[in-house]
Amino acid sequence: MNQRIGGWRVALRLARREAWRRKAQTTLMLVLVCLPVLAVAAAAVVWRTASVSGAESVDRRLGTSAALVSGSGTSEVLQGVDPDGPTSWVSEDEHVATVDEVRGVLGADRELVPIAQEYLSYRTDRGVGDLVVTQTDLANPLTDGLFRLEEGRYPRADDEVVVNAVVAGRGPGPGETLTVLRRTPDGETRTDLHVVGIAASATTREEGVAAVLPGALGVPESQPAWLVGGDPVSWDDVRALNAVGLLGASRQVLTDPPPDSALPPEVVGDEPVDETRLTALLLVVTMVLLEVVLLAGPAFAVRARAQARTLALTAAAGGTPAQARRTVLASGVVVGLVGGLLGVVLGIGLGALLVPLAQRFLGTWFGPFEVPWPLLVVVACFGLAAAVLAAVVPAFSASRQDVVAVLAGRRGEGRPSRRSPVLGLVLVGAGLAAGLLGSRASGASPALVAASALLSVVGMILLVATVVALVGQVARGFPLSLRFAARDAARHRTRTVPAVAAVGATVAGVIALAVALSSQQAADERDHDPQLAHGYGAVPLDATADPTAVRRVLATRLPGATVDAVDGVRSDDPEAFVEVGFEVDGEQLVLPTSGVFGTAELVAGAAPAALGLDAADQERADRALAEGRVVLVRGADAFGPEVAGRVRVVAGERAVDLPATTVHPPGGLGAASAVLPPAVAADLGLPVVTTALALAPSISTAAEQDLAEALATVPGAGTLVVERGYQPEDGVRILQWVLALLGGILMLGGTLTATFLALSDARPDLATMAAVGARPRTRRRVAAAYALVVGLVGALLGTPIGFIPGIAVSRPLSRGDDGSTLLAVPWPLLGLVVIGLPLLTAAAVGLCARSRLPLVARID
Amino acid sequence: MNNAVLRLTDVTRTHGAAPHEVLALRGVSFAAYPGELVAVMGPSGSGKSTLLTIAGGLDQPSSGEVSVEGVDLARLGQEGRARMRRTSIGYVFQGLNLIPALTATENVALPRELDGVAPRRARAEARRALEEVGILDLADRFPDNMSGGQQQRVAIARAVVGERRLILADEPTGALDTETGEGILQLLRARCDAGAAGVLVTHEARHAAWADRVVFLRDGVVVDETGTDRADVLTEPAAR
Known part of the structure; x- marks a missing residue:
């Protein structure tokens, strides 16, 4: 026990002093740990301040009473x-x-x-x-x-x-x-x-x-x-x-x-636990923790490498392998504690700055400035946990290093594990199975889908070392810089693997979310039910409305727009009772009587263009109406048979059977149920009035609010309806951009960290290259090549892995009434993430890297 | 002779596997006794450093037996061998001996603290060891602020702290000037005269002159073993 306490005391002292000695490296480690803590702490402060508790809202609701x-x-x-x-x-x-x-x-x-x-x-x-x-x-x-x-x-x-x-x-x-x-x-x-x-x-x-x-x-x-x-x-x-x-x-x-x-x-009732939300929250926390661990991992690996001789000397002075682990883990403890605390303090400051900004955008009054201390303690502990976890793999590698080799000045990195890739493949397989099971039509389970994401990403991480080693082996035919980078990456796996895994996990997350979002969007588009022909608008008019007054408003607000009167039989007029139906299995199926035109029973000599019929249906409808036939409008989701040859029109006490022609408007239901020829309406004594005004062309969203306010001044004018086709939600579009941006930042962060750590590690090798006549730009090329290896390998590994949870999430989200599912692959985003970002990152690294080759002597 | 502090019996160390195996040591038998400083000499690649790492339990022989103070190192696990290095065996290397993030006192106290000794007591012992090697005034300095000779003195203090009885020194003067090197060897000699056993790997005859015996290695084999006085050749040290 005393030995363990003494060991930790020495380890923490060493970690503290090493952190101070290697300030630049420590700063990088702190930034990697601190940033997510800062972001979450700031968000927590804004959220806590924004949410007005029952007690806080008392003055707002009760005044001083x-x-x-x-x-x-x-x-x-x-x-x-x-x-x-x-x-x-x-x-x-x-x-x-x-x-x-x-x-x-x-x-x-x-x-x-x-x-x-x-x-x-x-x-x-x-x-x-x-x-x-x-x-x-x-x-x-x-x-x-x-x-x-x-x-x-x-x-x-x-x-x-x-x-x-x-x-x-x-x-x-x-x-x-x-x-x-x-x-x-x-x-x-x-x-x-x-x-x-x-x-x-x-x-x-x-x-x-x-x-x-x-x-x-x-x-x-x-x-x-x-x-x-x-x-x-x-x-x-x-x-x-x-x-x-x-x-x-x-x-x-x-x-x-x-x-x-x-x-x-x-x-009194217990709030039901939202299992899906809880699972999603746990998954997000786990993935963020994993991402932070992977991003910070290379920095800890390089720190452990830099401490290799210290650890070997400690071993020579009687330190055990456990002591070597403690020493590297202590770096995680020191960086995690400082990073966590710093992140929380800075997060509170950032939160205070963001509160007025957020209040302006959210359109609500926030409560008094509030710091959620218990939550921030958890967030700080998250930073500590992330740093310690990031140090775990380097710690175990350090404890297995060849002490004699290190003391003799050689590098002591062991062979890659043979079990890891096998276990990785098993986990990826398990993730795939969990995804399929969790997204079944019957018995879908958010927990299984979350498990599929986690299992497949962890499986991928275990495959990274083998893939990096393979890349090193096939580098024989690569150009010098790329060959050097690939072989160096393979030789220093403890540094390379977390960086590649961080990129891979980022790409997997981005792809999973992007596939899910695209598929949901495709399903929404599939399920969109247009109310009118694309681009048309309609203003329904009730019995008190003056169509001329409405036309005047439209002419003022939308000069140049085509305004057509839509005539029909009022569904809200007790004097004008009319029903259109047809026989199904011996029973009369009565069609809906209300619609976007103020009625579903229209009267016209030609089908209104606002119905949106295709050219063939429009011609058939016009011909039928000219021949005195009723036009039956049957959308894809209309109840009953698709086509009917005869309809029964009931007008007050009278009922007549008439020949009908069926047309199919776009969308599920269509804007009307039937169009009666004027002659038929006259024969039946139906009072035909203008029930709506249809207008084209389409109206801009900005003009729509002004027009709606202007129409609200006309008595009897109903709510303006404009058919814009399927409109993806702004939130989804913004989220896709955020995903691409976040993916880019994380990929750039992970790649830059790994690349510059690699360059500092490779100084002796670069010095040797300089000594044998390498040109100054070689360092830049090596840097860019290293970034390309890390970025490309990570992206290529992460992409198929991202599809596993992506498909698993997409299936329930896109499942239609008939059980069919959609898979929409966001190809542009995919291309950007898999090819564009690695190339962009490599170019950025190549431009940022110093071109001067180091003038140092080899020390190993 | 059973009172040897260090005894290697028919030790062989092979690196790699057939057909590419390299024999670093072949059947080496060798002992170091209390009060005795043994120099190990030989050309580069002769196995000197391998012999030292095996003697300190940092490496394991492929065959043969290594015992320190009568304890067979092979019978001890990794933990046990680490304990031996904290309590019985002290190492001094050619250079970069010290942990840069620790002060001189902390470097010397390291094995004691790792052994669970209370920090105050470990530091007191370390300061005594530093006083013995004549650099107590540098106790709070970091290695970066010390000369090579001073660093080696701290390394020797660390090798002897806690009354350890076997000092293994791998070319401890290799990176030092002649005068400073002589001072370091003088310290080693003094420690052996006080009862410890020392093994000094060197390739300089004038350094070997500080030793009681010289063992010559070539291609992993002991080719000669002699006292520094030619008359003492092959004489058991205890008999002298």
Whole structure:
């Protein structure tokens, strides 16, 4: 025991002093360990600050009041600690809460400030926008904290309002008039209010927000609510409020919640564990740890090599192989401790800098600056673990070094293990099997898919040494620089293997994610259901709409656009009842009656272009309509048979069987069910009106919001629909770029580390080359060749390995209703990662490397 | 004679496998006794250094027996042989003997600390050893701040600390000037006179003159063994 303690003491002293002596090398090791810790620590600080806990949000929700009490809509209710959480309705009768009920529970002398929130509309510069309106007396101290006044003052009269910057930006500012619109089935009421100030809501940042005095906009439609002054509202008070159908968000209860045993069992439920998310998190942590270990591995290998004589001398002085391991591991401990602590400290600083930036982008109000210390301790330990793990392989290699050879000045690297490649192949096979099993249609398991990723990557790492040795053997015909680099890489496997493995693991991760993303995207594209012909838009019109007014807006906002009226029989008009159907197995199948054109039963002499029929179907439809036949529109996902020769049209009391021609629009359902010839509609006495306006060409996304706001001003105009075809999510596109960038950075980092460590290691060899007449550029060529060997071997190994988890993840993500799966290979990204990046890295290394050959004597 | 500190009996060391095997030592028998300094001489490649690494348990003979203070090294595992180097055997090499990251005291205290001796006591022992070799004033210096001769003195202090009885020196003066080299050999001689056994590998006759006996090796075979006084040729040292 004493020997072990003494051994660790010596090892740690040596590691500390070596770290100080070899400052440049130590800095590199620290950077490799510190950077991920820094990134995670900064993200943790931003995340913790961004998330507003129940207690933190109290002031934002309650102001300075003791509680916010609101009606539940019924006469008895059960709630948890927070009424925004799980609640249970005991009574089903409808009930509107009253002030007396609140006072009955909390005391007659309690101060109660009414507060209500409603979603209304307001006139913007371009049309109509959405508005969140709070009705309360913001001058009352109980409301302090709900809003922050930025300009002007709070409302003092019913015709005054404060708005936030979003409203001021799109419409009226201070001194101007805000027109608030309340739209109900009975019509629209308008209230003009005088804007007296700009105030920011504590809870809503990106939406339009306004605040008025209670009653300024009439009686709100929401349940009544009050801010309660006075003494704290206890949990017993909350239970008593619940008993009369009131919900209570109490400051005391939210900040000092009662035990779970005190809560009604109806509202206590365990949060279900999301196995997929947990597995994904574990996989990500493991892969990041693996990546850091592999990236830092070469630096520790070179440190161990540099310590070879020290270790041999220690052995000569009575040190055991275990002592050699301790000495190298102690380097990991020292670098890990310093790197972890440094990363956390710098991460907190970076987090503090990023918080305002993130707040701006995320569009929410963050909580007070917060440092999640327990999490940061774990992150620092992650850094320590990564550094120690990175030192494990060099430590074992060091303990097996030939002491006599090292003392005699020779290099003591042993032979590659014969078992490792076999085990590697077995693990890759196991990863493949786990991937196939985990992605089955029945019994898919995220844990197995995660295991497949881990097993195949670890298997690949075990194959690296053999592949590097093979590359060294086949280097005979290579040009000098490449031959030198390949053979040097093979000779110094403890340094080369982690670097190649780091590149391989990076590439595998990038390929896996890219394959999964591409396949999911392909599946989304396959499943996309176009509502209209590509590029077309449609504005449905209800019975109150004036098509001319809508046309006027369209002509103003989209000059030059083709606007076509789409006529049909209103599905929402009880006077114009119509059903189109056909017989299936003796029963009548009635087709849908509503659609994007305001109805699914169109009336036209020719099929509207907005249906998006292909040329043949368009011609058939037009001919059929001319011949007085009904055109049946059957999308790929339409229920029932694909084709029907006759249809039954039911119009009020009348039902007629008519010949039909079936056409197939793009997409699953199509924009309409049937098109009736005008003559048929007339025969049946159906009232034909314009139910929608179809417009072409396509509208830009930027113009769409302005047009939607302008259309919102026209009564009866529905929501504008624009068919843009399948649009990959921005997030996916950004993620693909991030992947390529991350892959590039990690590959560059891993390759650069290994290359420059190799160059410093190869100084005697380069000196020999200089002595026999090598040109100065040889060093550059060797550097570039070394980077190429590391990058290319890593990329070529990592690519097939990445496909294993990539396919395993893609299969469940892309599985269609018929069980078929898609595999989309992102070839451009693949080419970039496998060929482009290694060449780019080699070129960068070649350009960055000094060309002067070292003038040192050989020491070994 | 059973009181030899070091005894090699019919030791053979082969490197590689047939047909490319190289015989570094062939049937070498040899002993070193308390108070005796034995010089091993021979041309390059004769097996001198191999003999020393086998004697110190850093390498294993292909056949034959090596015992230190009566303990057969082959019977000890790697751990046991390391323990022998911490307690019984001291090494001095030609150069780069010291660990650059440790001070002179820490270098000397290394075997004691590895043996589990408390740091304070190990340092006290190290300082005594440094005092013995006359460089106590350099106790807190790092090797980079010492001359070659001073470094070799620290190496000798490390080889003798903890009262070790066998000192193996592989050309300890090879990188030193004549005067400094003489001083180092004087120290070795003094340590042997105090009761330790020493084996000095050298290829310089004037260095061998400090020894009680000289063993000549050629191609891994002991070709001659003589006292420095020609009259003592083949005389058992204990009989002298």
